[in-house]
Amino acid sequence: MAADTVELFNDSLLTSRYIKVSMYGDNMNIAPVCPKFYKPDYGIMHFVCLSQTSKVYTVLNGKADVKYLPRVKGYDFITWEKYILSSFGVKRTTENGSRPVNDQPLRISPGSADTVVIPKGLEMFCPVKLKGDWLKVKYDCFYNDEDTKHKSEPCNSYISECKNPTTGWIRWHEGNKLLIDIFVME
16 A cells, blocks of 8 residues: 555666656656556555565556565555455456456355355455455345445445345455455445
8 A cells, every 4th residue: 555655666676766656646647657456536556565575565567567665654565365354345356357257156165165146246245254265255235235324334344234144255366366356445
């Protein structure tokens, strides 16, 4: 999670600056910076971290371009587990060539177990637990309803109010490809 001003480098020694850019500045529209999640009006600029040392984060800029962020105050590292489990919810993705939703069923347990049926076309889940490539989820009875009283709340703050929520497991990634959409805000 990047600070308001982001300084990316071409090298891990931080000697060759790639760019220094303000998240809120007009230059973000033309700058060659491409975080995974970007919503400047909400202060969101999140990069995928590939590795870290005591001095740098190695991050993706776009799909395959590797850059480096200094490990300084203002840049926060959050694990995938914490990131997903603290989100507003998830759904199975269909974008960017990922498998279609119906090709990745909700399963009773990780792996090739029996599937769980949910109402067709309703995809919002609340993440519960990460186990390797698999994510345990609860079907979100509120966000799959158009008139939710829990709008703008992270799902873990209200999911216990769902009566007998359907639970199951979905693959959240395959190699370096995300198989879920993560909602970092409502």
